[in-house]
Amino acid sequence: MLHKKHLIIICSFFFFIACKEELKTSFTEIDISTEDNEIVEINIPKAIGNKAIADKINSEIQKSIIAALHIGDPDKITSKSIEESIISFNKEFITFKTDFPETVPEWEAQIDGEVMFQSSEITSIAITSYTNTGGAHGALHISFLNFETETGELINNSKLINNIEAFKDFAKPYFDEALKENDLVFDTETFELPTNMAYSEEGIVLLYNTYEIAPYSVGVIEFAIPFNEAEPYLVFNSL
Structure with missing residues (x-):
């Protein structure tokens, strides 16, 4: 009996270690200036x-x-680092202030990121940027980044869902309910999935940025579909 008890403890220990080793990447918060x-x-x-x-x-x-920090044509980004982009943003402000000394309020940029979800298969990160x-x-924009946990490879939206057209039909009622809960009314007949979809603790999140499907006054539209309901359409396991 004692031998069996020790065997169970040893097996449990190695099972715990194996689970810990599944996630080869963790995260720390950093400030950049x-x-x-x-x-x-x-x-x-x-x-x-x-x-x-990690790289x-x-x-x-x-x-x-x-x-997010680039000003101008998005196809003409030349910065090679975040620090270089910060310097460029500051220089743009100084130039603009010099040209229009009496009309330009202080510029600002606030960018925050968070790990929304991490499992053995998928890691989802949200980047929220506000620039004025x-x-x-100001302009508020949220970007979701999904990665394969085992490789770090970026996952395109098309690879998150196994049947896009079927998922669109499935997600539409949740979208309509989100509009109803926020007292929003506009034409939703031509429903399309958003650019931003990601995993979270609440389920798979769908997010429409300002202007994506509605006027600026509507703001960001966001809703989550529980995993147990969306599971038939999901490529990655949420466990």
Whole structure:
């Protein structure tokens, strides 16, 4: 009996170790700034652990932030690092302020990231950016990044769902309910899935950024479908 008890304890121990080893990557929060920077604040997760996996994830996070700080044609981004983008954003503000000294309010950029979900198969990260470059109102934009936990490879939306057309029909009632709960009314006959979909503790989240499907006044539209209901359409296991 004692021998069996020891065997159970040993097996349980190795099972625990195996589960811990499944997640080769963890995350820490970092703040990024540069000298003389007072208008850009960045707080994001940084992947650590397995270097090959972490480097892929961190590279995609970096690309997302560089794009968020870029002013002008998105096809003409030249910055190679977040720090370089912060410096460029500050320089753009100084130039604009010099050209229009009496009309330009202070610019600002706030970028925050969070790990929404992490399992043995998928890791989902949200990057929220708010930039104000002197217009009537600032620009809020949220980007979801999904990664294969085992490899760090970025997952396209088309690879999250096993049947896009069937999932659209399935998701439409949840979308309509989200509009109803927020007292929003507009034409939803031509329903399309959003650019941003990700896993979260509440289920798979669908998010429409401002202007994506409705006027600015509507704001961000977001809703979650529980995993137990969406499971037939999901490629990745939520456990």
